[in-house]
Amino acid sequence: MHEMSLCQGILDIIEERAAVDRFSRVTKVRLSIGALSHVDPKAIGFGFDVVTRDTVADGAVLEIDQPPGQAFCMACSSTVTIPTRGQPCPSCGSHQLMVVGGDELRVDELEVS
Amino acid sequence: MCTVCGCGPGETRIEGHAHEHEHEHEHDHEHEHIGPDGTVTRHTHHRHHGHSHNHDIQPSRLIKVEQDILAKNDRFAAVNRQLFAASNTLTLNLMSSPGSGKTTLLVRTLTDLRETRPMAVIEGDQQTSFDAERIRATGVPAIQVNTGKGCHLDAQMVIQALGVQPTPRDGVLFIENVGNLVCPAGFDLGESKRVVVISVTEGEDKPLKYPDMFATADLMIINKIDLLPHLSFDLPRLIEGARQVKPGLEVIELSSTTGAGLDRWYEWLGAHQPSSPSVTA
Numbered sequence: 224m225h226e227m228s229l230c231q232g233i234l235d236i237i238e239e240r241a242a243v244d245r246f247s248r249v250t251k252v253r254l255s256i257g258a259l260s261h262v263d264p265k266a267i268g269f270g271f272d273v274v275t276r277d278t279v280a281d282g283a284v285l286e287i288d289q290p291p292g293q294a295f296c297m298a299c300s301s302t303v304t305i306p307t308r309g310q311p312c313p314s315c316g317s318h319q320l321m322v323v324g325g326d327e328l329r330v331d332e333l334e335v336s
Numbered sequence: 337m338c339t340v341c342g343c344g345p346g347e348t349r350i351e352g353h354a355h356e357h358e359h360e361h362e363h364d365h366e367h368e369h370i371g372p373d374g375t376v377t378r379h380t381h382h383r384h385h386g387h388s389h390n391h392d393i394q395p396s397r398l399i400k401v402e403q404d405i406l407a408k409n410d411r412f413a414a415v416n417r418q419l420f421a422a423s424n425t426l427t428l429n430l431m432s433s434p435g436s437g438k439t440t441l442l443v444r445t446l447t448d449l450r451e452t453r454p455m456a457v458i459e460g461d462q463q464t465s466f467d468a469e470r471i472r473a474t475g476v477p478a479i480q481v482n483t484g485k486g487c488h489l490d491a492q493m494v495i496q497a498l499g500v501q502p503t504p505r506d507g508v509l510f511i512e513n514v515g516n517l518v519c520p521a522g523f524d525l526g527e528s529k530r531v532v533v534i535s536v537t538e539g540e541d542k543p544l545k546y547p548d549m550f551a552t553a554d555l556m557i558i559n560k561i562d563l564l565p566h567l568s569f570d571l572p573r574l575i576e577g578a579r580q581v582k583p584g585l586e587v588i589e590l591s592s593t594t595g596a597g598l599d600r601w602y603e604w605l606g607a608h609q610p611s612s613p614s615v616t617a
Contacts, residue, residue, distance in 0.1 A: 225487055225488050225518070225519030225520075225522055225523070228486070228488075228490065229405050229406070229522075230367060232405045232406060232407075232408055232409070233405055235408055236403050236405070236407070240399060240446075244399055247401075250396055257380060258528075260522075261518070261519075261521050261522040261548040262522070278407065278444075297583075300361065307547065308547035308551050308581050309543070309544045309547045309577070309580045309581040310568060311580070312578040316578040317581065318583060319583050321583075321585070322551070323451060327403060327404075328405045328406060328522075329402065329404055329405060330401045330402075330403050330405060331400070331401060332399065332400055332401055332402075333398070333399045333400055333401055334396050334397070334398055334399075335396065335398075335399055336395060336397070
């Protein structure tokens with residue numbers, strides 16, 4: 224359950240921003256968790272509620288964007304969408320794929336007051 | 337704008353705002369009183385007045401962050417990487433499920449190579465220092481990091497361990513991660529290479545079941561190959577699955593018990609040892 228440490232990381236980012244941008248309450252947190260990242264969005268949702276209790280982000284709504292997995296296929300020289308790692312190129316069936324997107328793990332935006 | 341009454345200056349302010357203003361209110365209400373003797377009096381109040389008040393409710397605004405969640409870990413990892421580079425240390429992050437034989441492989445490796453180069457070990461486990469004690473019995477320094485409830489080592493734990501036990505200059509630092517095929521994959525420790533260990537007593541489809549771990553590995557060690565005659569383990573399928581997840585993944589098959597294949601592992605270590613002399617001021 225490394226999602227818990229990641230939630231702590233999200234809270235660290237929020238608290239750093241709270242000091243810089245001077246807000247006292249976060250109402251919404253927008254994240255990007257790519258389909259090929261090593262993270263289960265549901266576990267993030269659970270961990271986030273626990274980690275943010277009694278903090279500036281207590282009760283904040285979590286909005287998670289899940290960009291699809293993108294890989295460059297060396298066999299057919301094109302960028303393709305793959306659902307998970309280990310899946311073949313949907314065009315040519317090759318496994319010579321290099322992940323180029325959908326592995327992000329990012330705090331995009333905060334709605335604060 | 338004020339979320340209570342809709343008024344407001346229409347501009348966002350960094351400091352939480354509290355505004356004072358006048359609202360006109362009309363309060364008309366009709367009601368009845370029942371007296372102690374049962375008489376009912378019905379009447380209406382007409383009130384028209386102005387009053388001022390404070391709002392503590394602050395306007396909401398959006399802040400663009402665009403920051404990697406692992407940024408903090410990655411900053412520590414970058415420091416570790418500099419420390420390893422400065423001391424010419426080959427640092428390996430060893431990861432596997434519990435029971436793949438990581439510690440046994442390490443004990444064997446340290447015993448065989450301890451005369452050839454400086455080595456040290458950072459041992460990660462949730463609890464106990466059993467593994468560090470096993471390592472120290474070989475004469476190689478080891479430090480135990482107990483993660484408590486944590487399921488993986490992170491770069492900050494490594495930097496803390498390095499404060500107690502310095503990097504082996506011109507040698508090899510082995511970091512034995514917590515036995516777990518999921519979580520350690522996400523955390524850069526600043527290592528030079530990632531080594532995933534899998535034993536033939538596990539399922540051959542693990543690379544496809546736990547792709548994140550294999551996707552980030554530089555080398556897959558297949559351990560306990562001496563047991564193959566007793567098992568129905570599909571070795572080619574394991575390697576094929578791992579290379580579906582990580583094309584070109586290097587593979588070494590060995591047995592820490594019999595010593596088969598260890599020469600290839602030691603060659604691999606030698607080939608990845610940083611050779612350039614470290615620059616000292």
